[in-house]
Amino acid sequence: MNTTQPPFLRPVDDVDPIWRLWRELPGAWQGSVIGPEVENWEAFTELKDHNIILTGLPELMAAELAWMAHWQAQDGTRSSVLAINHLAGIVRHAIKKDHPFPLSIREMDWETASTLQGWYYASRLGRMTNKGVRARLRILFRFARLALLARCHDGHWWELDYWHPRCDPRIPLSQREPQANYGAIPGQITQPWLRPAVKWYLGTALEAGTLRWSTVSQERLKCWRRFDTWLTECVDDPTSMLGDPAVAAGQATQFQRWAADPRNRLRYPGDQRDLSKKVHPRLVNDDLRAVAELMDFIAANPSETRAMLGPSPWDQITPAHAASWFAQVTRIPHTREFNDAHYVDDHALAQITAALPVIGLPRDEQMAITRGDRTQITADGLNNPQAMRMILLQILTGRRSSEIRTCAFDCLSAPPASTVTGTDGDQIARFHYAQSKIDVAPDTILVDQEVVEVIEEQRRWIRERFPDQQPRFLFMQRSGNRNGDKPYPYGSYAWILRRFGDLLQITDGQGRPVRLSHTHRFRHTRLTRLAELGLPIHVLQRYAGHATPTMTMHYIAAREQHAEQAFLATVKLKADGTRVQFSRDDHDSMHLFDRADRFLPNGWCLLPPLQSCDKGNACLTCSVFATDSTHRSVLQRQLDDTAALINRTQQNSRSDMGG
Incomplete structure (x- = not known):
């Protein structure tokens, strides 16, 4: 039993929010040694016979580490016993040597912790830290610290520099939006007058439901980061954007030209993006529109702006600024041309489906596959049967990758009685996919027996490997998911697709490479083939899950080959x-x-x-x-008659000659 008294007892009215969180912890998690009194401790830690030792630490830091360890256990991951004890040892050594360090984890970011770790290894062990040692400590400064910062922040959630729904339940998610296992970093915006305005605007839009979390985190913030980069690199006085409205149109034009340069859209140093490929005008319009909408929002709410942001350059903003930026958004005429760039033809699809089993094979097994250049190789298994079935379902159903990756475990239901069986007697089921993009669009389609069998195979695989869990998703994260409530990670799926694509070197019928990482091709292909079968547009729209038929038509490849065949x-x-x-x-x-x-x-x-x-x-x-x-x-009858006539003539001729 752990008889050690808690190392810190604080009054109820203590102002630091960490003590409120600490008092809410179960008693077994409040001691200076955590582990012996925690029920089923082995399930919460990666080191079954080790405890968390918090003795000798500053009170604030000890309370924070205890809460972080408990949050990890509740999150379904494992409490980082090794990392916490490692950091605790570093801090105790710093106290002994009178070396300065932050007294709180909230004040100790990763850079500070890494520097302190380097000093510890140099002063005590006489050597440098290696990659593995740094990674051991790094885990504490990811989700657990973000959750701590969010829970200790009593202001608006959007005031923080890092947003993550997993760590901060205050972030609003739409009802259809799946569990968002990705974050957003508005703190990367460097202009001090722009960053709080963007946070306020996005937070308000999310709470009002005019924007979705996936849109904000994956699209909108990128637009403002590009705007921030342009202000920093190209504008002498960034606040001049909010000055004389007469020059706003010219400033918007300058930003438009800058955003249209592919060199200015590189995501990170060393990005291998093809710089010869032009930036689509729609992407440039998105950047212009994002800036204009922010200006319009603040200009329309002057009193709220002063209350939220205080005195700032935004006090000069007028509706004329927003109008000038909106005016630079170009009109993109819709020109429907023959285009099969997003279509996966039969040649490429045959290569993909033939080699799919190699993804599910264990790593110690091999399989012979034929690459796009017709060479045969023997490939090691990638040991990822979940990814194999996800790709297959995307091909068969034409759903988005997120709709498959995050669909519910119980995603099949009985169809209407009139459609229980298909035309060939196959069983038909209703498939509930994870429609997360359009609230008003449907989220079910009818699927045939082939799709049902793939889903049932995945269900059996989950039940066999996670017998003690109640899975929420059909495709699950394999580690750090003790509660069974985390979907298969997007990053893992993208990695296995790139690995499989590099291995197979897929080409289409014309010898062009097909990038398997662009799985949206399967959606274009499925809708195109259904259209070529003659399905009405309203049926295609319903199957695609689109709100308008116009969007559905964008997905149908206008293949020259099919156009000719249909005409003739x-x-x-x-x-x-x-x-x-x-x-x-x-x-x-x-x-x-x-x-x-x-x-x-x-x-x-x-x-x-x-x-x-x-x-x-x-x-x-x-x-x-x-x-x-x-x-x-x-024609065949005429040919046969002609052949018979020739045969009779030849026979008659021989008879006459013989006679």
Whole structure:
């Protein structure tokens, strides 16, 4: 038993919020030695026979570390016993040597902790820290410290520099939005007058429901970080953006040109993005619109701005500033051209499906696969059957990767009684996918037996490997998920897709490389194939989960091959049996099929209208004669009759000669 008294007893009215959190901890987590009295302690730690030792630490730091360890246990990860004891040893050594250090974890960021760790190894052990040692301590300064900062912050949640729904339950998520296991860092905005304004605007938009967390964290903040970079690198006085409204249009134009340069959109040093590829005007418009919306929001709320931000350069903002920036948003005409860039043809799809089992194979097993260049290699298994089934479901259903990756464990239900079986007797089920993008769009589709079998196989796999858990998601995070409430990580899925793509070197029918990491291609492909089967647009819209048919049409690849086949209805063959090839420019030849004099008993005449025929009735052997499979039976009968006639003539001729 742990008989040690708690090392810190604080009055109820203590002003530091950490003591409120500490008093809410179970008693077994309040002692200076945590572990012996914690029920099922082995399930909460990566070191089953080790305890957390907090003796000799400053009171604030000891209380913070105790709360962080308990939060990790409640989060479903393991309490970082090794990291906490390592940091505690460093602090005790600093106290002994009278070396300065922050008295609170909230004041000790990762850079400070890393420096203190380096001093500890140099002064006590006489050597430098290595990567593994630094990683041991790093884990404390990720989610656990972010959760501590959020719980100890009594102001608005959006005032913090790092936002993460996993660490701060105050961040609003929409009802359909899955558990967001990704954060956002508004603190990366460097301009001191811009950063708090962006935080306030985004926080207000999220709480009002006009923006979603996924939009804010993955799109909007990137726009303002680019704006912040432009202000820092290209503008002598950044606050001049809020000055004379007469020059606002010119400033917006300068930012527009800067944002259109692909070199200014690199995500990190060493980014290998193709700089020769032009930035799409829609992305530049997003940047301009983000800045204009922020200006418009603040200009429309002057009294609230002063209350929230205090005296600031924003006091000069007017609606004219926002109007000038909005005016620079260019109109992008919709031009529907033949485009199959997002389409995965049968050649590439056959390579992917044939090699998929290698993803699920254990690492000690191998499989022979054929790469895009037709070379055969023997590949080691990637030991990731979940990713294998996720890719397969994306191919079969055309859902977004997030809709598959975060769908619920109980995602299948019975369809209406009128659609229990398919046309071939296959069982049909209703698939509830994780629709997180459009609130008004449907979140179910009917799926066939093949999809049902893949889902049931994944369910069996989960039950066998996590028998003691009640899984929330169909695809689960394999480690640090004791409660079974974390979906398969996006980063892990992206990594396995890149690894598989690099291994397979996929190419399409024209020899062009196909990047498997762009799984949205499968969505384009599925919708395109359904459209080519003749499904009405409103049915496609319902299947895609879109709010408008216009968005659905963006996903349908206008393939030249299918356009020609649809126009001509069937394949046209020449007299020698080769196909008649039409390109998008062969309008004259195509229009011949609208002329009555070009319809022949067994096909069509492709002779241009201004030319005359000198073949008589010898159409079947003419180079401009075309036919298709609809006339096959008639042509075959004529061919058989002709062959029989020739045979009879030859036999009669032999008889006459013999006589």
